[in-house]
Amino acid sequence: MSLFAKSTRAAAILLALAILPSYAAAQQMVIVPPGNRSTEQPEIPQASAMRTKAFSTTYEEKFRKTVDLLNTEPGLVGKIKKAGAAYGIDPIHIVGAIVGEHTFNVSAVDRMQTYYIKAISYAELDIKFSYNGVALKTFLQRPEFRSCEALATTSQQWSCRDSVWDQSFRGKVVDGASYEAISFQRAFFQPFYAGQTFGLGQISPLTALQVTDLVNKTSGLPKLSSDRPKDIYRDVMDPDRSIIYIAAIIRDSIDAYREKGFDISGNPGITATLYNVGQPRRRAERLRTAVDAGAKKLLPVENYYGWLINDRLDTLKGILDGKAIDQRTTSDIGGKKQ
Template structure:
């Protein structure tokens, strides 16, 4: 009789644990905020002056640059096939990749005439002799400073490099430390543009720092070698090669979606938000700030598109047509 009682208790306990797990899952599902499609603002947010200066320098307009990248995407059927394949591999809608490309080439660099130009540039950078340094100090050496010790326990390249980026902003950017004056530059601009300011990075305009952040994911999903700052040529090969660009863009978008999901926001249905994050970077920091704002009772409840992401949502029907799909 006692054995049967023990068995009954065991079964009841197991059932309770299963029910509890399901309840927790339901709570977590309910807690996830699905960011709706479309723009939060009826009008486009201000475009930075640097973008306007760049357009004027090349005697062009945003609309002309937009039409250039649209024409390239229509013309390059191989690229569109790569975009769709990369999107499927990283479990995202391909419109997120299209949005990232269109935003970059509308407001930053202009699309070149043919994909062959990107291949030539990739080869040139891959054979160059350079290192990632700031004021003569290699980034690998700089990261040995005690200020970065809090990052050593971070798991994975995304968490690790995001932490290092934040430490730079908090401890060095625009400050004088140990008698050294650090300019008010981002971590990316200080260390990862070894050739010149305003340097461009191929079809996807992927920065070396961002590539380092997603290298673990790209290694796991696509089998590419892990990137490290002591092999800068390998980083440039990957970010400049058009055949790899779609894969890295997909990984960057996937990483942003995952970072926001971890804080309770599903941004996967809003390509304007993912385009905004592709433009500004730092998805973990921004997701954490949004969650903190919501928790504090702030009026800020959802992520908001910047000028770059706003355009993507505004032109969504035309962009979806490139993929042979339409907005529901």
């Protein structure tokens, strides 16, 4: 590609970013209503079921244990409310993310002090982000990623890099090197084992990098860099900082959908779903494309994780209100009768 062509492409990207707010304003904003679109909980992935079985517990027990933990940690709830206010979101979205992660992806601990101890232990590890011996910083210098550098926010930049990996490297042979058919996150950001996330918010290093400029601007924490992995793990492992990142991740998802004409801020089940699956900008773009192509009344749909948050919303709101509400339901989580 010529220098002129590269410059033209970069200019086009910047122009597209500049008109995003006006694009959203020109569309009739679709307010995504509260509640679930599905009458029954969508199927829970087998990997989640296997993790739960391995600890000889159930989803219902993990849900109750997490709610009990939050109900006995008024200081933590206060920090959740403070983070919600700082990022302009209802704190119920933060509660939903924490409860969802500890119900389906990791067992809740008995006390918050456990997370602080884990944060200290990670500070001693020698961590590197690389794939097949190539450091991430070196890999991102490839020409395929140049267009990402011109984007305005770290969320857009890392989303772009994620897409470039899928389009140009995933499952392909490039310049004689073979690349596995795995995600960008799994290839570079899981140095211990596949699927690992960290801390109270079960945040991946890639997700933390996506919102680092938002966190820096809003909360004043230093910007993270992929060539300083220890800083990333410090922030996602420390519960006090983790809450801030949870709020920023949710704010970023809400903004990504708003830019495409959808207001999801009143549906904690949708923000919880996005917290679980990631890639909010890619998903918002797909939804916008489908609607523009003629799909009628198309709305974001919650997955199994977000469905639970909407289904048990009264219980979760009780945490914020200081009321231990026992919301009885006719079926256990996962569809099994009680």
